[in-house]
Amino acid sequence: MKSETVTKTAVQTSARKSAAGFAIPRASALSLALSLAFASLSGVAHAAADDSWVATKTKAFLPQVQAKQKSSAVDASVQTPAEAAVQMAQGEPVHVTLSLNLRNEAKLDQFLKDLHTPGSTAHRKYLTPAQFKAEYAPTEKDVATVVAHLRKAGFVNIKVAPNRQLVSASGTAATVQAGFHTALKRFQQDGRPVFANTDAAQVPAALGHIVGAVLGLQNVELAHTNFVMQAPQQGRAAVLAKARTNATPVQTSHSPAEFPGIYNAGSTPTASNTTVAVISEGDLTQTISDLNTFTDSNNFATINTNVVQTGADGSDYSDTSGMVEWNLDSQTIAGTTGGAVQQLIFYASPDMQFSSITASYNQVVSDNLAKVINVSLGACEAAANSDGTQAADDNIFKQAVAQGQTFSVSTGDAGAYNCQVSSISGAPGVPKNKSTYDVSEPASSPYVIAVGGTALYTNAGAYSSEIVWNEGLRAIGQYDAAGDVDNTKRIWATGGGYSKYEAAPSYQSGVTASGATTRGLPDIAFDAASASGANLVINGSTTNQNGNLYTVGGTSLAAPIFTGVWARLQSANANGLGFPAASFYKYFPLAANASLLHDVTSGTNGYSSSYGFKAAKGWDAVTGFGSLNIGNLNAFVTNTADFAR
Template sequence: MHCIPGVWKGALKRCRKLFPRCFGVAYFKRNKKMKSKASAAKAGEFAVPRISTLALALSLACIGMAAHAGTDTSNWVSTKTDAFLPRVQTHDSTGVAVTADKVAVDMAQGEEKSVTVALQLRNKAQLDSFVKELYTPGSSVYHKFLTPAQFAAQYSPTQAQVDAVTAHLSKAGFKNINVSSNRLLVSADGTAATVKQAFNTSLKRFTHEGRNVYANETAAQVPPELATIVGSVLGLQNAAIHHVTHSGLHSTQKSIVQAAAGTETSHTPVQYPGIYGAVSTPAASNAVVGTISEGDMTYTLNDFQTFLSNNPSLPKLTPTVVYVGSQSSDESGEVEWALDSQVIYGASGGVKQLIFYTASSMEDAPLTAAYNAAVTANVASVVNVSLGECEASAKSSGSQAADDAVFEQAVAQGITFSVASGDAGPYNCDTDSQGNPGVANTTTKKKTYDVSEPASSPYVTTVGGTALFTTSAGAYNGQAVWNEGTAQTGDGSAVRIWSTGGGFSKYETAPSWQTSSIVGTGHTTRGLPDLVFDAASASGTYIYITASNNGGTAAGVVGGTSMAAPMFAGFWSRLESAHGNNLGFPNSALYAAIPSNASLVFPVTSAAVDGDAIDYNGWSTTYPGMKANASGWSAATGFGSLNVDKLNAYITANPTVFPAK
């Protein structure tokens, strides 16, 4: 059969020798009864007799088995993509809780499956040192940001290393192999069989959280010569995916009441600059802002124009959409993308350009590719991410390591990623039957705290949420940690918490700017959030949305850290624009300046729910999660919220901390 690639012909011969029972009349055989050379030529190298579907399937399985039988994988090396299947908690057909490996079945070997191989950074120790010096006043490289070409030349994998990876993929049978411009991501199309051939792991299917999903049975492995090149293999599971982090009103939630004067009331995006002191700081007319999205952006773009029509003080703008990978028709995230874009634009006062970097799905590989597209384009100085997943899942799939490499390049180029800390308090890995986080059903779980990824990355600015209080005139009048208590999940299967994400990573080492004197002794991992802004539903924002066929009228009030993160992105773009887009990643400078300059932030004050003091993001006073501080940094509310005008003045007056334009 000439349609069988040459790489499989040897496998076919081995298969016929090793598994002769598979090759009776049921399979391809040389037709010795052909009456002429012409008929033989017409039939091809092998004649195809009538065979059953089962026989054909068995034969194809034999080919795959024989091909793999010739490869010695005994010395292959595990990547950062762990065995995902055994770590997924699901249920069997009777409803009994089991791990997924107990109920999963093999994925059909011919089922199409795309992967993204994330490669390791080169000269990583040197890059870490450079990034630290890049933001150290007085350093010879202080704020000398790299271009994508300079980064690739010094820290990306070499072309020879990439060639070795692509050769391995091609040999395994992958097609359509593509390499990102920074040589960090290699994508390819194949099947379950080629995944087994290339990475020595099987993919298995099962039902989880109402979806038909799959996951890899064992850790993804590669030959020893690729061990220092390949970091992780993305696309081997879709049991854990990212979720948006916005919040609506819930029928059973409690109102947060501040002890002092002031009320919790909703706002429009254009009111937030006045509330957070962005009055004298000019609009971000010289800055470009990106935001990560997914699916079809048609409704989002229409809603943005409706928003502009109803806010004539803002300059007109047509956002740009960059589809990363294939374009999806999914419209389920419309509320999120409308919230992100309208809050960014309202907080910024208008940017030079707003770019949607749009992924094809909420799975790990497409989102990592979207982050990477924003970084390699090197156009936006600020990029918003209102998404997250359980950090343990991201660690196990290998996406955390892949994302960190992309985000570190962003820091080296002077790009700031603003990432939402999540809306599930310290319970991002405890989910309901639909995969929504924030469920803590048992005493044990209530004491097991976790954070969200990519919020936990040390190369992003993580933004949590508060309940905002204003005066009758609309001026700032205090804020409390955002914790609206619990509400029943959408499917009615559990009760979840609606509260700001915050805590300490289990895997990311604390960055140099998070010293023990700031985050507390005994903490050696990344603490989050760094800052907070309004996120409570009751003090949230009105957005324009047409996806629900409401004619473009103002939707119900939307909150969540999905509102807080784009708010910071908008404010930071104002500061970037005012200072020549030369501020770069702000964390080290903020952690240096805020502790001794309290006026740079609006602190978090105490509040109460039904008379009980609320100063935590957890389930109750018995299981408080992370505590908020009235001053200084805390793992519930960071440093508080920026006072934009005062920070702008501080930047101008202190070029050794923040470089002037």
């Protein structure tokens, strides 16, 4: 592996298609194609006979791609790939996932507030999945109506999620046209074949109050990981020697096992009584092997792991391109928890399509086994909103909050430019318009803890200070397994800013920028700089063929640090803590609680110091409240009856 040049970008292998069974037996490829073809014809006739259709939250995606490509084209007279898109063959397979609207949502929103309001009848009364389904999920009757529509349009292999939030099905381009009144077109994007819907997805008016979004109608935009590997530079031993000689704080890499000491875990218990989950993708075999090597080398007990595959039946999980990410997540969680969790569950998607990752979120919530869930993934918020994914994810995260689960989500590594991408590789963080800012989804959800990134300085291994993580611009370099290179320069810096779509949650009132009406992020931050990153075991070794340490940073390091910290606090409090955002914003701004945090007051996440969002005293839209002092926070939580309770 070439640790000097490999970076993860938005470019992933093209999504693999798969199917899942419901009540219809699996068929041969020929019989399936024939059944879909005949069924889609009857579905088209049905659609033509009924003009009463309504739009879902899934917007027309192809026109947006066309406009974006045209705006960035060097020569406006040259046809862009998206403009040259051609109709998908009517019999070409498509897998869709419908996100259904929650029921009694206003009542649910009030319940989520009352959960953490002392004196409320709902205070600390977390729901089970069965209770949530009974009160807030779509009804069985509504789901049956959706299933009937899908069957009539020609879809097969229909599967309803346990919590009834998602319904997936196998079909064709023709059944998509029949079922949702939109065509699908193919074209090339960033060197890979993709497709997108030409129109907003619609459903019959009778389903308008049930179906929120139709996912799977595009694979142009994919979720991407948020890590960066350190380039070859002065060795860690030399940096530490310099620090000892000059007593100067330095940025130097760390074993994940060192983070508890740096962030003052003190006597805080390990997470031995708490189950943690990691949202992941593909083949986890090497990741688990490397985790075992890591724990063994640090004299930790072997961690009990499990892999839950979340895709449709028959999905391909052979992809290993995200292995470094899953290693970073798992080894950082293991190190930060003190080498002990009750269980570490990898919820593995077969690919990085939005719909596939959403299905993973939904499975971890439906299972309700993990108290803390790590998500070191993200995407341009505007794309997730247009696709309908943002609304679908929020519904799932609401259930997590109701059940007392906490999602820890990285804010991205593209600074304030998550939606500005390279025209060659599709990598984010290319500031074509230096003063236009955006944020990453799902970090922008009010129902997750958004974790930003810092550059960590230590002195002889002890905490010294942190500044905003911003490594400036550098060439993207190799961006796929084929060895393709993109010389476009992108920024490597922590995500942060304000959502364009999520309303400001009540818990941020009076804390974020004056006049802010949308969700501000991050909430907190931890180490993310490649220079002060985590030294990992990769493919059985801590060094590459040149003897350099595998050192990895990015907000994909920051998020699992918080995951490990919160898991420890859960174990210390009998897993009785719930979603902590409201408590963060209630208690962290108080001057009396300054010892709970390391406030970060220097740096920006923009193109230069004149752009992006700037760190400041207290909460800011680049590092949130800063990083946590684990031991001090644990003592405070223990002695504060309503903290995350």
